Amino acid sequence: MYNQAMNPPLHEQLREEFRHRISTGVWPDGSQVPSEAALCEEFKTSRGPVRQALAALRAEQLIVGGRGRAPVVHRDALSQPVETFLSFTEWAVGLGKEPGQRTIEIAKRAAAPFVADQLGRAPEEPVVSLLRLRLLDGEPTMVERSHFVLEAGQPLFGFDTDSGSTFRFLMEHGIDLYSARHTIDAVAADATDAELLGIPEGSPLLRERRVTSSSKGEPLEYAEDRYRPELANFVIHNTLKQRASLARVLTPGETA
Amino acid sequence: MYNQAMNPPLHEQLREEFRHRISTGVWPDGSQVPSEAALCEEFKTSRGPVRQALAALRAEQLIVGGRGRAPVVHRDALSQPVETFLSFTEWAVGLGKEPGQRTIEIAKRAAAPFVADQLGRAPEEPVVSLLRLRLLDGEPTMVERSHFVLEAGQPLFGFDTDSGSTFRFLMEHGIDLYSARHTIDAVAADATDAELLGIPEGSPLLRERRVTSSSKGEPLEYAEDRYRPELANFVIHNTLKQRASLARVLTPGETA
DNA sequence: AAAGTGAACTTGTATAGATAAGTACCGTCT
DNA sequence: AGACGGTACTTATCTATACAAGTTCACTTT
Secondary structure (H helix, E strand, C coil), X not given: CCCCCCCCCHHHHHHHHHHHHHHHCCCCCCCECCCHHHHHHHHCCCHHHHHHHHXXXXXXXXXXXXXXXXXXXXXXXXXXXXHHHHCHHHHHHHCCCCEEEEEEEEEEEECCHHHHHHHCCCCCCEEEEEEEEEEECCEEEEEEEEEEEHHHHHHHHHCCCCCCCHHHHHHHCCCCCCEEEEEEEEEECCHHHXXXXXXXXXXXXXXXXXXXXXXXXXXEEEEEEEECCCCEEXXXXXXXXXXXXXXXXXXXXXXX | CCXXXXXXCHHHHHHHHHHHHHHCCCCCCCCXXXXXHHHHHHHCCCHHHHHHHHHHHHHCCCEECCCCCCCEECCCCEEEEHHHCCCHHHHHHHCCCCEEEEEEEEEEXXXXXXXXXXXXXXXXXXXXXXXXXXXXXXXXXXXXXXEEEHHHHHHHHHCCCCCCCHHHHHHHXXXXXXXXXXXXXXXXXXXXXXXXXXXXXXXXXXXXXXXXXXXXXXXXXXXXXXECCCCEEEEEEEECCCCCCEEEEECCCCCC
């Protein structure tokens, strides 16, 4: 008796259901989550899927606690900062700067092998690629190379990519941009970077690569942003106690 | 018959073992991970712990792929989760790498104006300055320029700075290192960096500057670490709902 | 040779049951 | 009242088994 003609696996359904209950307040912030036994009873399932679903929420810090004590709903009301990380436009506005962008190219073509790999798709699958120069108060600041999975990037062809936030635009079109994994390092400016940013080739640039995923964990975008380090950088604050809330997706054995 | 007097749970032991095999090349980059059945056989365990360990590595993108096809090792660079920021040594150990350090210089002298400014002290005040080359498995990886206020740095003169974690050493001597503010950007290698790291001058390096403070908020250390970007980078994961501890900021006019 | 079939692998998902370990709480004893 | 101890409940971990679903590859068929 298992998965009779219901597409998403049980643990995904449970995860979405639990997430829904938290966001709608059926499970209020600060309250205790029902025990695993109770959830098994309610959904007529075994502990496996229930725990898998709870582990996913735990990885997102939507619930905290455990071992002996029932986990507690932990809803951090502030949803602001992610946008400022995902969206150049919002970030700029928040700083009182005038954001600008010049689209160099927008294209639909087969994914490069590396990009396909990051997106978890086949290399021949078409992606929507965007190459843009980003400006702050008219000053060239960052080169953005973005690659969207077709389903997510399709709406962009009906959008003036020089007009504003693609992130917001896609969100409003129902694209489920939910989480992102950022990798930060340094790289030498190539010929394109140098020309667009008006700097010598080989200059050090601050590179941020990210894979943006849906709430189900499916990769939707792979992007590589290269910043002039004199104009932008990244800041982190951490303490001994509050070991960064989100640095690691997965603390000891929590995911499934 | 389970876990009699062995502290870390099985799946954590497996996770570390697998991570170690990847970082040491026993499982080379791009190669296929042994099948779950083979791993169960090797470690005389059931699929549960094995899958849990693999899931952890998957969440860190150390392995990719699945369903039908054996997962593949995917290592582009060693990633440093922001939470391990405070100690290079612990980070290295966690990766299964052998940390090393070569102290180039330790000195007590008047603080340079910029350093004094960061520490909130007067420029003529003496500070303990440390210049070290950091290694991973013997490979030059990072150049660390650290400056402690006198009260915090004094114990270092009674410490073999080539022997291990200065962070841990200072903590054990009652120095109240509590929180840190990290700024990340890119910079070109200067002559010293180039010589120590064995790279051409002008190569892009990933720079992390930090001010470490006591629990009372008094700055105790200002440090500047420069990483070879092929060997180390920083990773952040965030979601819509979560508050990000990482922020992108505009570089103040201090640079050039 | 090219296409199709199917067996043998792989991982994904789910169930059921058992032990370990942490927590909460209640009653008892001092 | 406060300390102690035991019990019941909770989550964490592990085992064993089963079936579903994707991949690979050799073999057969065309």
